[in-house]
Amino acid sequence: MKIYLLSLGVGILVGAIYSFLNVRSPAPPVIALVGLLGILIGEQTVPLLRQVMSGNSVNLTWFNHHCGPHLFGRLPQCRDAASDLKTPPSENAG
Template sequence: MLKTYGLSLGAGVLVGGIYALMGVNSPAPPLIALLGLLGMQIGEHIIPLCKRLKNCQPVTLAWFRHEYAPRVIDTPPPSDDKAS
């Protein structure tokens, strides 16, 4: 897991260095880029939540931990957790 974060950070530093050497700015200001990423995450997670609510299924903490925690923190779901 840490290797993935390190590679991602390294790639970002490399691209930033290339931009600096070429004398160009990043395509998007950092705040706008971060807001775009936040929007992507919200969009990715809102659809399954809406489907669950539409099917009158409960939205429990166990379900949230099983469905979303692995995606957010990049770990496998707990084996003792059952999505209700």
């Protein structure tokens, strides 16, 4: 999660610098984000098509293993909420 907050912070800093210098970003934000999404999807179509053309099946497990990490990066993992509530046995004795 820290990397996402760091990325957001750097983006805000760059935006503030652009505003301070009175310049516009190189591309409208929505168009730029849609273009980046298209690039990510396009990069994953080749491995997907290779998998299909080789006669192998494409299921959710394959997609999550081969495409998911590239599209979404390493997503933060959820901790078990129940384990957070438990206290270590050494603290219970006493």
